[in-house]
Amino acid sequence: MDVKNFLYMYTMDRRKSITNELTDIIGLDWNLRDLLFEATEKIDYGCRFDANGLCYNYRKDEVNEQSYKCCCHSCYRFVGYLNYIRPIDIKQIAYKFKKDVGFWREGKGCVLPRKLRSNTCVKHHCHTELLNAKDRYLLTLLKSHQVKPLKNKHTKLDFDWQGEIDALKRVLDNSIRYATRVSKLDLFLETRSKHFIVR
Ligand code: SF4
Numbered sequence: 492m493d494v495k496n497f498l499y500m501y502t503m504d505r506r507k508s509i510t511n512e513l514t515d516i517i518g519l520d521w522n523l524r525d526l527l528f529e530a531t532e533k534i535d536y537g538c539r540f541d542a543n544g545l546c547y548n549y550r551k552d553e554v555n556e557q558s559y560k561c562c563c564h565s566c567y568r569f570v571g572y573l574n575y576i577r578p579i580d581i582k583q584i585a586y587k588f589k590k591d592v593g594f595w596r597e598g599k600g601c602v603l604p605r606k607l608r609s610n611t612c613v614k615h616h617c618h619t620e621l622l623n624a625k626d627r628y629l630l631t632l633l634k635s636h637q638v639k640p641l642k643n644k645h646t647k648l649d650f651d652w653q654g655e656i657d658a659l660k661r662v663l664d665n666s667i668r669y670a671t672r673v674s675k676l677d678l679f680l681e682t683r684s685k686h687f688i689v690r
C-alpha cells in the first residue's frame with residue numbers, strides 16, 4: 492500500500508499514533524527495544540504451514556472459518572496491532588501492508604521483520620513447549636503475559652523485570668557497535684536465563 496493510503500487508514504483509528512515515544516514497553520528505549528525484538532528472530536515459535544498455506548495449528552478449527560488463516564486473521568483490521576509507529580519506519584511498514592491480509596502472506600505468515608512488529612505480535616506463540624530457557628527469559632523481558640511467570644531458582648522470588656532490565660543496561664554499557672551489543676545481549680540471555688525456572 493502506498494504511504495498516503497496507509498496513513499489515511501492508520502490515523503482513522505484514534506488509538507494509533509505516529510510517535511517516537513515508546514508507549515507500551517515501560518523502561519525501554521528504542522535502541523534496547525530494537526535489540527530485544529531482533530533477538531526474537533532466533534526463537535522457533537513453531538509456526539508451520541501446509542501446502543495450502545494453512546497454519547497447522549489453526550486449520551483444525553472447523554467452526555470459525557476465519558481461523559483457517561491463523562492467529563493473524565485480523566491483521567488487516569488491527570494493522571498488525573501496531574498502536575504506535577516511528578516516523579522513520581512508516582515507509583517500510585506501509586509498503587508491506589496489503590488490503591485484506593495486512594502483513595500476512597499465505598504459506599509464509601508475517602512479512603514484517605520482528606523489529607517492526609508490535610509487542611503483541613512478537614510475544615504471541617502457541618507452542619510454549621518449544622521454548623528453551625533462553626527464549627522464555629527473552630519473552631519475559633518483553634513482559635509477555637503468555638509466557639508462564641519465571642521465579643528465581645535460588646531466592647524463589649518472582650521475576651524482577653526492572654532489575655533484569657537494569658542489569659542488561661549495565662552489561663551493554665553504552666556499547667555503540669551493533670555486533671558488540673548483539674553478542675553482549677546473547678551472553679546476557681544465556682547466563683541470566685539459568686537463574687530462573689518456570690513456575
Ligand atoms: S502463532 Fe499463529 S501462525 Fe504460529 S502456530 Fe500459532 S496460530 Fe499458527
Ligand code: SF4
Pocket residue numbers: 562563564565566570571572593594595596600601602603608609612
Ligand atoms: S504477526 Fe505479522 S501478520 Fe501476524 S498479526 Fe502481527 S503483523 Fe500481522
